[in-house]
Amino acid sequence: MSAKIWLDVTTLKHWQRPAVGIVRVESEVCRLFLEEADPSFGFCTYDKHTFRFEEVTSEIVWAWMRRIQDFRGDGSAAASQPQQEPRVSRPRRIVRRHLVPMFVKLPEGLRGPLVRHLSGQLALAERLWGRLKGVRETPSSDPVDIPSLQFGRGDVYVSLGLDWDYKNMHHLYKLKRESDVRHVLVCYDLIPYLFPHLCVGDVAAIFAKYFADLCWSASHVMCISRHSQEDLLAFCREVNVPPPNSSVIPLGCDLAAPREGMIGTDVRRLGERDFILFVSTIERRKNHEVLYRAAVRILESGRVPPHLVFVGMVGWGVGELISDLKLDPRTFGHITILHRVSDDELAFLYQRCSFTVFPSLYEGWGLPVAESLRAGKFCIASSTSSIPEVGGDLIDYCDPWNVTEWAEKIVLYTSDRDRLAQREREIREKYKPTTWRQSAQQVLSIARGFLPNKAGAARETASAVPAQM
Amino acid sequence: MALPMKILQLTTYPIERPLHGGQIRVAQIRRVYEVAGHDVAILTIRSEESYRESRNVDREVVFPINSPHRQFEGQSVPFIDDLLAGRFAANDQSAFERAAQLVDPDTAVLHLEQPWLYPLAERLCREVLRTRPKIVYSSQNIEWPLKQGILEPWSISNVERVLSAIKDLEANCAQDAAVTIAVSEGDAKALTEMGARHVVLAPNGIDDWEISPEAIAGARAKLPREPFALFIGSAHPPNATGFFQVFRDSLAFLPPDRQLVVAGSVCDLLAGATEHGRWKAINESRMRLLGTIDREFLECAKRLARVIVLPITVGGGSNLKTAEALRSDCYVVGTSTSFRGFEAYQNLPGVYVEDDPRRFGETVRRLVTDDDFLRSRPDRKDATNGLVWSSTLARLPHMIAEIQTL
Numbered sequence: 001m002s003a004k005i006w007l008d009v010t011t012l013k014h015w016q017r018p019a020v021g022i023v024r025v026e027s028e029v030c031r032l033f034l035e036e037a038d039p040s041f042g043f044c045t046y047d048k049h050t051f052r053f054e055e056v057t058s059e060i061v062w063a064w065m066r067r068i069q070d071f072r073g074d075g076s077a078a079a080s081q082p083q084q085e086p087r088v089s090r091p092r093r094i095v096r097r098h099l100v101p102m103f104v105k106l107p108e109g110l111r112g113p114l115v116r117h118l119s120g121q122l123a124l125a126e127r128l129w130g131r132l133k134g135v136r137e138t139p140s141s142d143p144v145d146i147p148s149l150q151f152g153r154g155d156v157y158v159s160l161g162l163d164w165d166y167k168n169m170h171h172l173y174k175l176k177r178e179s180d181v182r183h184v185l186v187c188y189d190l191i192p193y194l195f196p197h198l199c200v201g202d203v204a205a206i207f208a209k210y211f212a213d214l215c216w217s218a219s220h221v222m223c224i225s226r227h228s229q230e231d232l233l234a235f236c237r238e239v240n241v242p243p244p245n246s247s248v249i250p251l252g253c254d255l256a257a258p259r260e261g262m263i264g265t266d267v268r269r270l271g272e273r274d275f276i277l278f279v280s281t282i283e284r285r286k287n288h289e290v291l292y293r294a295a296v297r298i299l300e301s302g303r304v305p306p307h308l309v310f311v312g313m314v315g316w317g318v319g320e321l322i323s324d325l326k327l328d329p330r331t332f333g334h335i336t337i338l339h340r341v342s343d344d345e346l347a348f349l350y351q352r353c354s355f356t357v358f359p360s361l362y363e364g365w366g367l368p369v370a371e372s373l374r375a376g377k378f379c380i381a382s383s384t385s386s387i388p389e390v391g392g393d394l395i396d397y398c399d400p401w402n403v404t405e406w407a408e409k410i411v412l413y414t415s416d417r418d419r420l421a422q423r424e425r426e427i428r429e430k431y432k433p434t435t436w437r438q439s440a441q442q443v444l445s446i447a448r449g450f451l452p453n454k455a456g457a458a459r460e461t462a463s464a465v466p467a468q469m
Numbered sequence: 470m471a472l473p474m475k476i477l478q479l480t481t482y483p484i485e486r487p488l489h490g491g492q493i494r495v496a497q498i499r500r501v502y503e504v505a506g507h508d509v510a511i512l513t514i515r516s517e518e519s520y521r522e523s524r525n526v527d528r529e530v531v532f533p534i535n536s537p538h539r540q541f542e543g544q545s546v547p548f549i550d551d552l553l554a555g556r557f558a559a560n561d562q563s564a565f566e567r568a569a570q571l572v573d574p575d576t577a578v579l580h581l582e583q584p585w586l587y588p589l590a591e592r593l594c595r596e597v598l599r600t601r602p603k604i605v606y607s608s609q610n611i612e613w614p615l616k617q618g619i620l621e622p623w624s625i626s627n628v629e630r631v632l633s634a635i636k637d638l639e640a641n642c643a644q645d646a647a648v649t650i651a652v653s654e655g656d657a658k659a660l661t662e663m664g665a666r667h668v669v670l671a672p673n674g675i676d677d678w679e680i681s682p683e684a685i686a687g688a689r690a691k692l693p694r695e696p697f698a699l700f701i702g703s704a705h706p707p708n709a710t711g712f713f714q715v716f717r718d719s720l721a722f723l724p725p726d727r728q729l730v731v732a733g734s735v736c737d738l739l740a741g742a743t744e745h746g747r748w749k750a751i752n753e754s755r756m757r758l759l760g761t762i763d764r765e766f767l768e769c770a771k772r773l774a775r776v777i778v779l780p781i782t783v784g785g786g787s788n789l790k791t792a793e794a795l796r797s798d799c800y801v802v803g804t805s806t807s808f809r810g811f812e813a814y815q816n817l818p819g820v821y822v823e824d825d826p827r828r829f830g831e832t833v834r835r836l837v838t839d840d841d842f843l844r845s846r847p848d849r850k851d852a853t854n855g856l857v858w859s860s861t862l863a864r865l866p867h868m869i870a871e872i873q874t875l
Binding site for chain 1: 726
């Protein structure tokens with residue numbers, strides 16, 4: 001039997017919101033695998049509590065992808081939601097119904113540690129519940145009866161998702177060591193290790209272990225920028241882990257054109273006015289604060305700031321900012337927050353914005369910058385980390401901490417329409433976007449590089465793929 | 470055979486249940502003296518808070534925790550209780566009287582283990598013993614640089630005076646002793662330079678220990694199933710210092726399924742130091758702290774380990790740990806400091822000397838993961854016969870027989 005390439009879709013299985021960058025990567029690689037319909041491709045999921053892999057059919061993967069793609073702007077999934085959607089366990093339902101409403105009222109400093117503690121307790125409760133259910137339900141519906149996937153000799157396992165949540169790296173390492181399976185894994189960034197203060201709770205130690213185990217477990221690590229690759233290799237030197245074979249794969253940035261009837265009323269109304277777009281989860285690292293302060297600075301100088309639209313879920317560490325935005329009468333009507341925005345609505349917003357901003361303090365890549373350029377829109381972005389790899393000389397950069405610089409640039413490109421049009425012309429002429437299909441093809445190419453060659457011997461290394469802007 | 474003599478060993482720790490290297494050494498020397506037909510007594514000056522479980526009840530003087538002698542020239546200084554114990558025993562009148570009651574006035578040889586109790590020995594000679602005994606100074610280290618390494622990180626204001634006092638003490642011991650015992654060639658040279666007249670080399674040794682299959686099976690269940698490395702150490706601060714200097718805080722050089730097992734009271738120091746910080750999760754997954762374990766379990770752990778590590782970066786003397794590691798059938802990875810006194814054994818099969826922390830980790834990793842190393846174990850049995858106590862202390866009976874003529 002010939003060796004197969006297995007794409008892990010555990011993140012797709014569990015994801016219950018509109019796609020974020022990592023989910024998009026997994027989805028787009030899935031799409032290519034599905035479209036190629038190569039019998040040597042397979043899909044699987046992983047359960048880190050039972051250490052079991054299970055094979056998943058193409059139909060189920062399509063359904064999971066549609067479920068995520070069709071999340072509407074109003075937060076409800078579209079009618080095409082698949083029957084195979086993972087069920088939410090009873091313990092989790094109880095927590096959501098009774099504990100979460102109380103939880104959001106707690107001070108932020110308490111929430112992080114409590115989340116970590118309760119997550120562990122919840123996982124335990126779910127396992128116990130699963131066992132109880134196993135007694136009550138018919139054997140055919142008991143997950144234990146689903147045959148565990150056994151990888152074949154020379155198989156290649158590709159995982160691109162939220163592995164720190166869904167994988168047991170120790171188990172993956174043992175699998176790699178004890179069987180002839182090659183693991184192609186991904187490193188998006190080392191932010192939780194490098195800047196734990198910008199994440200929820202004290203995650204540095206947990207992620208240090210995750211990255212160390214990732215390096216041990218992977219036959220090959222794909223990094224999403226040269227900067228992330230350098231961060232990973234620096235980490236290896238620091239902790240004395242052998243550096244893994246690695247390469248850089250640029251992420252795609254194409255969004256399908258917005259479909260008629262899929263744009264919510266609020267978003268459609270926004271599109272009728274001038275606005276500046278910032279696409280990102282609203283969390284400390286993304287530095288929405290500097291834009292709020294820049295807006296205040298512009299107002300205090302006697303000008304009217306452009307309308308700012310923040311697209312993204314409200315995450316951690318921004319309680320005071322959100323409160324400021326609600327209560328500060330100076331910025332009333334100048335800043336709008338949109339969350340649970342669908343792909344159609346996102347594409348619509350990119351089309352309609354004047355330009356985009358991206359003041360993030362640190363990134364593994366900077367997908368919104370690439371999406372902005374792909375949509376032909378100019379961007380003002382932070383000069384940090386990997387972002388210059390994305391924007392090159394086609395965008396303007398600011399020090400992420402310099403409020404004055406942000407205010408001046410925003411005013412400049414809001415008031416000087418000719419200058420903005422010139423920058424957009426340059427983008428149209430020079431920007432060579434990477435499509436998601438190209439990204440997926442690179443992943444596939446790397447995975448194929450690990451398949452046994454004609455002589456039957458597995459290759460030791462895959463060829464590194466250079467980064468492209 | 471020499472005429473039987475009354476020998477008094479002066480120590481700062483009991484040896485009823487010897488665990489750390491110093492205790493083992495004193496116990497072995499006592500055994501050698503007894504086998505030679507001498508009458509040996511031990512007087513211990515024990516810090517009140519230490520060795521509570523294995524006291525030398527009949528012949529000990531307790532150094533109270535609230536004694537004014539706990540201060541060095543009016544200041545509290547950590548890690549010098551041994552130095553202060555000697556001053557206490559000699560200068561605290563009730564302590565000295567208690568010591569005097571416990572000493573046979575006809576003692577012919579005062580065996581001073583380490584220099585700490587020299588002030589007591591001197592006063593006993595002056596005021597208690599009928600005839601001036603011969604002093605044997607049994608050095609375990611050149612102590613002052615060792616203390617310097619321990620004290621330096623603590624920014625103690627009068628550290629120079631402390632070190633000077635220890636230097637003087639060592640010199641007095643060396644000059645006053647009829648015989649000085651050194652554990653390594655290097656120490657022998659240093660002691661001679663201090664003024665020692667007759668230096669006998671008696672390196673630290675080990676004893677072979679029989680282990681039952683049942684004990685091995687029991688230990689196997691408590692130890693990692695995958696090949697593991699073993700670090701054995703007491704709560705002596707340099708053990709932790711060396712550990713962190715060599716492993717640079719992170720054990721990520723080991724793959725996720727391999728572990729470093731740590732045995733001994735050094736675990737208390739490591740646990741406290743690694744419970745926070747960025748490497749916590751990495752180290753928790755790759756380190757198993759056994760704490761203080763009994764001799765049988767320790768021997769089982771040595772039998773089951775693939776590698777014994779000796780991350781020793783400070784200290785003089787020679788290490789029993791090194792001798793034990795060399796005698797085992799494990800691979801041994803140590804620093805050049807750890808092989809002080811055992812230089813002749815560095816080229817034996819399965820022995821690796823690595824002073825670069827990165828290479829140290831890489832070597833350990835190779836030894837617990839590479840099939841080439843996992844297929845067999847190094848055989849050093851014949852080559853290490855000279856490491857057992859009966860060999861290392863072989864010169865002591867002659868020394869004690871001739872001491873009256875010196």
